[in-house]
Amino acid sequence: MEPKELMGYYKMKVEENLKEFFKEKKKGLEHWSSREACEILEEYTLRGGKRIRAILMIVGYKMMGGKNDEIIKASSSLELIQSYLLIHDDIMDESDLRRGKDTVHKIYEKKHLKNGFGGRPIRFGESMAIIAGDLANAYAMEILSSSDFPAELKVKAIHKLNEIIEYTGYGQIIDIYSGALEEFKEEDLLLLHKYKTARYTIEGPLALGIILAGKEPEGIENYAIPVGIAFQLQDDILGLFGSEEGIGKPVTSDLAEGKKTLLIIKALENGSEEDRKIIMQALGNPAVTYEQLEKVREIVRRTGSLDYSKNLAKKMVEEAKDYLKGIEVEDEEMRDFLLWLADYMISRSY
Amino acid sequence: MEPKELMGYYKMKVEENLKEFFKEKKKGLEHWSSREACEILEEYTLRGGKRIRAILMIVGYKMMGGKNDEIIKASSSLELIQSYLLIHDDIMDESDLRRGKDTVHKIYEKKHLKNGFGGRPIRFGESMAIIAGDLANAYAMEILSSSDFPAELKVKAIHKLNEIIEYTGYGQIIDIYSGALEEFKEEDLLLLHKYKTARYTIEGPLALGIILAGKEPEGIENYAIPVGIAFQLQDDILGLFGSEEGIGKPVTSDLAEGKKTLLIIKALENGSEEDRKIIMQALGNPAVTYEQLEKVREIVRRTGSLDYSKNLAKKMVEEAKDYLKGIEVEDEEMRDFLLWLADYMISRSY
Numbered sequence: 034m035e036p037k038e039l040m041g042y043y044k045m046k047v048e049e050n051l052k053e054f055f056k057e058k059k060k061g062l063e064h065w066s067s068r069e070a071c072e073i074l075e076e077y078t079l080r081g082g083k084r085i086r087a088i089l090m091i092v093g094y095k096m097m098g099g100k101n102d103e104i105i106k107a108s109s110s111l112e113l114i115q116s117y118l119l120i121h122d123d124i125m126d127e128s129d130l131r132r133g134k135d136t137v138h139k140i141y142e143k144k145h146l147k148n149g150f151g152g153r154p155i156r157f158g159e160s161m162a163i164i165a166g167d168l169a170n171a172y173a174m175e176i177l178s179s180s181d182f183p184a185e186l187k188v189k190a191i192h193k194l195n196e197i198i199e200y201t202g203y204g205q206i207i208d209i210y211s212g213a214l215e216e217f218k219e220e221d222l223l224l225l226h227k228y229k230t231a232r233y234t235i236e237g238p239l240a241l242g243i244i245l246a247g248k249e250p251e252g253i254e255n256y257a258i259p260v261g262i263a264f265q266l267q268d269d270i271l272g273l274f275g276s277e278e279g280i281g282k283p284v285t286s287d288l289a290e291g292k293k294t295l296l297i298i299k300a301l302e303n304g305s306e307e308d309r310k311i312i313m314q315a316l317g318n319p320a321v322t323y324e325q326l327e328k329v330r331e332i333v334r335r336t337g338s339l340d341y342s343k344n345l346a347k348k349m350v351e352e353a354k355d356y357l358k359g360i361e362v363e364d365e366e367m368r369d370f371l372l373w374l375a376d377y378m379i380s381r382s383y
Numbered sequence: 384m385e386p387k388e389l390m391g392y393y394k395m396k397v398e399e400n401l402k403e404f405f406k407e408k409k410k411g412l413e414h415w416s417s418r419e420a421c422e423i424l425e426e427y428t429l430r431g432g433k434r435i436r437a438i439l440m441i442v443g444y445k446m447m448g449g450k451n452d453e454i455i456k457a458s459s460s461l462e463l464i465q466s467y468l469l470i471h472d473d474i475m476d477e478s479d480l481r482r483g484k485d486t487v488h489k490i491y492e493k494k495h496l497k498n499g500f501g502g503r504p505i506r507f508g509e510s511m512a513i514i515a516g517d518l519a520n521a522y523a524m525e526i527l528s529s530s531d532f533p534a535e536l537k538v539k540a541i542h543k544l545n546e547i548i549e550y551t552g553y554g555q556i557i558d559i560y561s562g563a564l565e566e567f568k569e570e571d572l573l574l575l576h577k578y579k580t581a582r583y584t585i586e587g588p589l590a591l592g593i594i595l596a597g598k599e600p601e602g603i604e605n606y607a608i609p610v611g612i613a614f615q616l617q618d619d620i621l622g623l624f625g626s627e628e629g630i631g632k633p634v635t636s637d638l639a640e641g642k643k644t645l646l647i648i649k650a651l652e653n654g655s656e657e658d659r660k661i662i663m664q665a666l667g668n669p670a671v672t673y674e675q676l677e678k679v680r681e682i683v684r685r686t687g688s689l690d691y692s693k694n695l696a697k698k699m700v701e702e703a704k705d706y707l708k709g710i711e712v713e714d715e716e717m718r719d720f721l722l723w724l725a726d727y728m729i730s731r732s733y
Contacts, residue, residue: 064574066560067553121517125510150563151667160475160559163513167471168552170520174545184534191541192528199521202514203417209510210416213500224414317501 034366036373040088043105047087050109051078054176070165073140078116078169081132086111086238093242093253096367107180107190107245111238113173114194118201120166124159125209126290138162170198182245190244197237204228212317217293223262230268231261255356256371259349264378266346269294270339271382274330279382285326291317295345299338300329308332343379350375384716386723393441393455394434400459401428404526420515423490428466428519431482436461436588443592443603446717457530457540457595461588463523464544468551470516474509475559488512520548532595540594547587554578562667567643573612580618581611605706606721609699614728616696619644620689621732624680629732635676641667645695649688650679658682693729700725 034042055075062068087108094104122128123136130136135143142158144150150157177191207225211217236257240250271280272287273296287294297316301309312332315325333339353375362368384392405425412418440458472478473486480486485493492508494500500507527541557575561567586607590600621630622637623646637644647666651659662682665675683689703725712718 062553064553064557064571066556070553070556117517121513124513125506127506145563151565152563156475156477157559157563159509161556163471163474164552164555164559167467167520168549170517171545171549171552174524175542175549178538178542178545184538187538188528188534188541191538192525195521195524195528199518199525202518202521203412203414203420205514206416206420206511207414209507209514213495213502213507215501221414 036370036377039366039370040083040085043088043091044084046105047084047091047109047112048079050105051075051112054109054172058172070161070168073137074113074116074165074169074172077120077131077137077165078112080134082112082115084112086115086234089235089238090242090245092367092370093239093250094246095242096362096364096371097243097246097248098363099242099246101182103181104242104245107177107182108238108242110173110176110180110194111241113169113176114198117166117169117173118198118205120162120169122205124162124166125205136162137165183247186245186247190241193237193240193244193250197233197241200228201233204230204233211293212291217298219295219298222293222295222298226262226265227258230265231258234264235261252356252360256353256375259353260375260378263346263349263353263375266295266342266349267379267381269296270342270346273326273333274339275382285321285323288315288321288326288329289317289319295342296333296338299341300333300336303336303338304332308336346379350379386720386727389716389720390433390435390438393438396455397434397437397441397459397462398429400455401425401462404459404522408522420511420518423487424463424466424515424519424522427470427481427487428462430484432462432465434462436465436584439585439588440592440595442717442720443589443600444596445592446712446714446721447593447596447598448713449592449596451532453531454592454595457527457532458588458592460523460526460530460544461591463519463526464548467516467519467523468548468555470512470519472555474512474516475555486512487515533597536595536597540591543587543590543594543600547583547591550578551583554580554583561643562641567648569645569648572643572645572648576612576615577608580615581608584614585611602706602710606703606725609703610725610728613696613699613703613725616645616692616699617729617731619646620692620696623676623683624689625732635671635673638665638671638676638679639667639669645692646683646688649691650683650686653686653688654682658686696729700729 055071059068059071062071090108090111091104119131120137123131124138128136129139138158138161140158141161142154145152145154145157174191177194178187180187182190204225204227207221208229211221211225236254239253239257243250243253269287269292272292272294273284275284277284283289293316297312301312304312311325311328315321315329318325354372357368357371357375405421409418409421412421437458440461441454444454469481470487473481474488478486479489488508488511490508491511492504495502495504495507523544524541527544528537530537532540554575554577557571558579561571561575586604589603589607593600593603619637619642622642622644623634625634627634633639643666647662651662654662661675661678665671665679668675704722707718707721707725
């Protein structure tokens with residue numbers, strides 16, 4: 034299969050599995066409010082996404098010789114973990130929308146308003162969303178622990194998955210601090226990307242697949258961490274230079290959110306006093322204009338900050354590919370997919 | 384050992400284990416903000432509590448013939464799950480204090496205020512507390528999955544633990560709805576107690592111990608569910624009729640919080656129009672007076688609602704004990720402990 038075809042195929046398989054899981058889950062629930070929460074989680078989880086984490090888990094498994102179709106079920110647990118983390122993130126960011134639809138806390142808040150419940154709608158919404166997120170995590174652990182793999186391997190996978198979640202939490206803490214602290218260094222930022230993107234999105238899923246194939250996952254980080262950081266760097270580039278259609282959100286939103294990306298950090302370092310002033314006026318300004326955005330883009334280009342990020346991303350992708358070419362695998366198609374994915378990370382426009 | 388001595392002994396063992404876990408965990412953390420979160424979790428988890436869930440897991444294990452001291456480590460995971468759920472509950476209830484000290488969101492909020500961070504202190508505090516809770520859950524799963532038991536049994540235990548957390552979530556949802564909806568029925572209340580107290584506090588921990596001992600946990604619910612409900616009924620009785628010293632909070636606080644306990648539900652059902660008015664004026668009223676409390680107490684007594692709860696609790700305890708006396712166990716001391724515990728649930732004054 035072509036890489037994009039492979040992604041589409043496994044995306045469909047994972048989503049079929051999730052639908053089946055929710056169908057069974059709902060059958061066993063006694064109380065209307067449990068069913069309601071379960072339905073909200075189902076809709077939220079299935080409303081979109083590339084399923085990249087589940088797919089990487091499947092690819093890691095097959096690349097190392099795994100043959101059991103239960104990997105589809107096991108990998109779908111990662112999509113529930115994704116819901117868990119996103120639902121909680123949405124509360125922290127006070128986001129109203131996720132993939133163009135109401136976030137979970139917003140769904141419950143609107144329910145409260147519409148029905149005239151007692152108490153405050155926002156508190157009600159956030160409380161329910163905290164619980165809904167926690168439920169998604171429990172579902173994920175249930176799926177993984179009940180998948181048909183040898184118990185020894187499942188225990189290793191569950192341990193690894195919780196380590197991944199743990200480090201994503203540390204990354205999220207750094208992220209929250211980045212909005213609260215004046216000073217935010219390049220090394221903090223790289224650690225944030227390592228925890229929140231590289232480990233969680235790339236290395237963790239691949240490692241989980243390799244573990245379930247009965248192999249040692251240690252080496253794969255030499256591919257996964259640089260690819261993950263390149264992915265994040267490209268995300269930040271698209272967040273500042275991309276098109277609204279491509280990234281699916283206003284092109285000013287990264288600036289408005291005050292994201293201290295490497296692009297911004299390097300431009301602040303190398304820019305003039307005047308440049309710094311322009312950037313700081315735009316950064317974290319919810320009313321930032323398109324004109325301000327254009328000025329920031331110009332500074333990021335002129336100071337060499339854009340090239341710095343692009344070159345760093347390219348270097349990381351090359352490093353990752355070199356490593357991957359040198360290891361022993363049992364399925365060349367999967368290796369080729371990962372080589373393609375590394376390049377795709379920095380060539381994609383969305 | 385006497386029952387109280389046994390409780391004290393295992394409480395100490397579990398706490399030793401938690402201290403050791405946090406000591407090791409902190410060693411491996413790279414970033415100051417990860418260590419900070421870990422230290423906050425350590426202090427929060429260790430600041431008190433009877434460790435009843437961990438102790439019940441140990442008792443269930445030993446009663447069914449388990450001999451491995453690793454059960455102490457495995458059971459300490461339940462205390463981290465307790466932190467996970469309490470930290471999130473504290474956010475939902477907007478509680479400032481837990482066991483006489485700042486809740487996690489309050490700790491972070493104060494840090495924000497003291498250091499003059501950017502953004503809003505309350506949002507910062509709640510965001511950090513959501514993550515800190517999530518970390519505690521990941522720690523718990525890591526501990527259980529790395530404890531020295533056969534992998535087959537660990538997988539079963541992890542699956543069960545996540546089911547317990549899932550149902551606690553459903554209970555919490557009912558609890559939040561109970562504050563938001565006008566109508567709250569006895570059957571909703573009993574389901575809430577079954578999920579949040581009986582399954583989570585009593586049945587789940589015992590079942591986990593039995594699973595790790597290699598036995599089937601199914602029957603134990605015939606003991607655990609009634610004891611759990613009796614525990615909750617007694618909690619509600621103490622919440623209305625107890626002393627401030629005994630329960631460690633103002634005697635008016637259950638009323639002020641608007642808790643729709645069985646005592647209140649039955650009094651509303653059987654009281655006069657005037658009685659109902661008095662109760663509704665006190666319920667959920669943050670400024671409820673001691674005089675109002677006395678009137679509500681009188682109504683709850685006069686309508687037979689207090690006796691109804693007491694008799695129900697007594698009946699449940701007898702049912703539980705009858706079941707437990709009839710099963711085969713390998714350690715009589717542990718059975719005696721559970722028989723004592725059932726009686727203790729309704730005789731305790733705190």
